[in-house]
Amino acid sequence: MRLGIRLLFGFFLVTGLAAFFVLRVFVAEVKPSVREVMEDMMVDTANILAELASDDVAAGTVAQGRFAGHVRNYARRPIDAKIWGMAKQSLDFRVYVTDAGGKVLFDSENMAVGQDYSRWRDVALTLRGEYGARATREVQQDDRSSVMYVAAPITHEGKTIGVLTVAKPMSTIQAFIDRAERKILLSGLLLLVLSLAIGVAVTLWVVWSIRKLRRYANAVGQGEKPAVPQIPGELGDLAMAVDAMRLKLEGHEYIEDYVRALTHELKSPLAAIRGAGELLQDELPENARREFSGQVLAQSGRMQALVDRMLELTKLEQRHAQVQRERLSWAGFLQSFELAGGAGRAQHVLKVVISPEHAGVHAEPGLLGLALSNLLENARSFAPEGSAITLEAGPDVIAVQDSGPGVADFALPRLGERFFSTVRPDGHTKGSGLGLAIVRQIMLLHGGRMVVRNTQPGLRVELHF
Numbered sequence: 001m002r003l004g005i006r007l008l009f010g011f012f013l014v015t016g017l018a019a020f021f022v023l024r025v026f027v028a029e030v031k032p033s034v035r036e037v038m039e040d041m042m043v044d045t046a047n048i049l050a051e052l053a054s055d056d057v058a059a060g061t062v063a064q065g066r067f068a069g070h071v072r073n074y075a076r077r078p079i080d081a082k083i084w085g086m087a088k089q090s091l092d093f094r095v096y097v098t099d100a101g102g103k104v105l106f107d108s109e110n111m112a113v114g115q116d117y118s119r120w121r122d123v124a125l126t127l128r129g130e131y132g133a134r135a136t137r138e139v140q141q142d143d144r145s146s147v148m149y150v151a152a153p154i155t156h157e158g159k160t161i162g163v164l165t166v167a168k169p170m171s172t173i174q175a176f177i178d179r180a181e182r183k184i185l186l187s188g189l190l191l192l193v194l195s196l197a198i199g200v201a202v203t204l205w206v207v208w209s210i211r212k213l214r215r216y217a218n219a220v221g222q223g224e225k226p227a228v229p230q231i232p233g234e235l236g237d238l239a240m241a242v243d244a245m246r247l248k249l250e251g252h253e254y255i256e257d258y259v260r261a262l263t264h265e266l267k268s269p270l271a272a273i274r275g276a277g278e279l280l281q282d283e284l285p286e287n288a289r290r291e292f293s294g295q296v297l298a299q300s301g302r303m304q305a306l307v308d309r310m311l312e313l314t315k316l317e318q319r320h321a322q323v324q325r326e327r328l329s330w331a332g333f334l335q336s337f338e339l340a341g342g343a344g345r346a347q348h349v350l351k352v353v354i355s356p357e358h359a360g361v362h363a364e365p366g367l368l369g370l371a372l373s374n375l376l377e378n379a380r381s382f383a384p385e386g387s388a389i390t391l392e393a394g395p396d397v398i399a400v401q402d403s404g405p406g407v408a409d410f411a412l413p414r415l416g417e418r419f420f421s422t423v424r425p426d427g428h429t430k431g432s433g434l435g436l437a438i439v440r441q442i443m444l445l446h447g448g449r450m451v452v453r454n455t456q457p458g459l460r461v462e463l464h465f
Helices: 003-059 067-074 121-127 171-221 234-280 286-317 335-338 365-382 409-416 434-445
Strands: 082-084 084-088 094-099 104-107 134-137 146-156 159-169 326-329 347-356 358-365 388-394 397-401 449-455 461-465
Touching: 003 067, 003 094, 003 146, 067 104, 067 121, 067 397, 082 159, 084 171, 084 388, 104 121, 121 134, 121 146, 121 397, 134 286, 159 365, 171 234, 171 449, 234 286, 234 409, 326 365, 358 365, 365 434, 409 449, 434 461
Parallel strands: 347 388
Antiparallel strands: 082 084, 094 104, 094 159, 134 146, 146 159, 326 358, 388 397, 397 461, 449 461
């Protein structure tokens, strides 16, 4: 499973579980809270009505008195009220009154007159001087059929002479409860969607930042020198720390590699110089002396060329300044190479082909000249005497084509590595491999690439800027 999917799944799991439990708590609290508010209002209502009924109860006329008449008129009142968008079209209080023994004297719905309610909690507790209330289901196992009963004592001259109970079906407020639950669930769903969107955004940012670090690390692993990715926060600090570590490791490895490679390359010419020097200490014929002296000069020249190219390559690899690009016309820039006849080698013919004629390149002139000089030197080393070496130039591209034997296919990917070279056609000499390494480094500095391929016959090296 990819990192982004794991992050998103983890974020969504945590957010989803949190939202589920929070919503569950909210929904579970809606119904009890509404009932508690309703009970509080019913306590006030029961006590007010108990005071209003006390005179009729004391006179023994509660069923026919003014109190009973008012309650019946209340039940017949037409009502059409809009309560926060909900329509109320019925008055739902049921009121009944019992005497001090619990016998029902008055019932607004005429359902229980004469019945003994002394054992119902609302009446029994109130007669004992406690708070009396109960909730009774009209239909078993159906909480929506529950009816809330709240009682208040009826007193006269300091004595409890009866109980007044106010009843209200829970179904009358169920619509408010359902609406509240729907709003909570919809809000929770919206919150979950927003959380998911935030999770996706955060995940994409983290994955984007990590992928930038990965591309940077891959480029470093391929020998390139990319800019440090600009990432805010701790990941940016990590990128800077990785770059600092890279520079230290590169410096250490750079010295080790160069010392190892230079030592290896200098062993052969030094051995040849030492052997020739030892022989020159003896009495030798003039022709042998000249031969060994020439060998000393040739090998020392080889060492000098090796050191010079090493210095050039080192400066290129350690260069931190930006390339100073200019718009160069191939016609004008390659004119010096044509006049020099391929850098002074008369045994080869240099041909220059530019298409279209006005084509050019954006490059640093000095580095471009150094790259072409190394490519031509490499082509002359492998091309047969008298053959043509062709410079083909186009918009932001130039190719050097020779007619030599080319190289083995397995060696193509390694051309451009330091000190990797193939044997020249004469079978005796072998280059240092630094020429193509210099060219490749110049192309890296320009953000371009070097492409090498066999053309049978010959080798073609293209520089794409």
